[in-house]
Every structure is written in C-alpha cells, then in structure tokens.
Amino acid sequence: MVTMTKMTTVQQLNSALGASSDKPLLLFKHSTRCPISSRAHQEMETYLQGTPDENIEYGIIYVVEDRPVSNEAADRLQVKHESPQAILIKDGEAVWHTSHSNITAHALHDHLT
Template identity: 65%
Template sequence: MADMTRMTSIEQLNSAVQATEDQPLLLFKHSTRCPISAHAYQEMNDYLHNSPNEHIKYGIIYVVEDRPVSNEAAERLGVKHESPQVILVQKGMPTWHTSHTDITRYTLANTLCES
C-alpha cells in the first residue's frame, strides 16, 4: 500500500517536484467540496490500496484549503488547473495528466505501471 503526502506549502511542492529527478511523483488535486472529486478520491485510494506502482511517490493537494499550493502547481507545471486532477511529474516535467471522471483505479493502474 502507498500513501499520499499532503502538500501544504509551496516549498514542499517545489521540493517534491525537484525530487522527481530521481523518482516520479503523481500529484492528485482534490476538492473537498465536489462530489466528482470525492469519487476520484475513492478511486485514487482504491488504486493505492491494491496494486500501486511502488516506484512512484504520491502527493495530494487540497485545492480549497491549500489554494496557493494548487495555483503554484498549475503555474510551475504548466498544466491548466482542474479538480479533481492527477499530474504525473518526471524529471521536473508533467508527462501525463487527466481529470474528473477519467480518474479511475483502472486508468491509474494502466498508466502508472509503465512509469
């Protein structure tokens, strides 16, 4: 089982992105006020509890509670903000992202097994 680390500061986000030189990072941008995001959160947890790629680090950004971090992620990675959203970061660059109902345990497993 893998866990998601909550990103609560821009410094923490920047450090996590820099660390992708050695290990990929999957960022999950989650809104606690959205039912679609609640479903995506469940799908993400199902993926993490069943057969996650252990070579990837997993982070979560609460887009309402930690808005500056969410905005910085969109700006730094050049990926238009959506929530829910997942962004795979490798060597400091986004290499894949998807959002909303496309975030499923199956999509995650199929995409991340190759990373």
C-alpha cells in the same frame, strides 16, 4: 501500504518536484467541496490499496484549503487547473494528466505501471 503525502506549502511542492528527477511523482488535486472529486479520491485510494507502482511518490493537494500550492502547481507544470486532477511528473515536468471522471483505479494502473 503506499499513501499520498499532503502538500500544504509551496516549499514542500517545490521539493517534491525536484525529487521527481529521482522518483516520479503523481499529484492528485482534490476539492473537498465537489462530489466528482470525492469519487476520484475514492478511485485513488482503490488504486493505492491494490497494487500501486511503488517506484512513484504520491502527493495530494487540497485545492480549496491550500490554494497557493494548487496555483503554484498549475503555474510550474503548465497544466491548466482542474479538480479533481491527477498529474504525473518526471524530472519536474508533467508527462501525463487527466481529470474528473477519467480518474479511475483502472486508468491509474494503466498509466502508472
């Protein structure tokens, strides 16, 4: 089963962004204080438990608990911070992103496979 790797340090984020040259990375920015984010997290889990693209790495940033990592992701990727938010990264650059109620298992499947 595919799982999301928790990104807790800027160094870990930087390594994952660098590795996106070999394997794309989908980052999910999640707020544990937001009901919309909770629904989006459930949609991510539904996608991952279905038939996810196994040629993609999946990471999760808890935006409240790991704010420096979340801020660094927004700065490095030049994607305005939102939460919840899903960002697909290839070669260290954001190539697709969406947020809030647009994060559904169906949308993820359509954009990632």
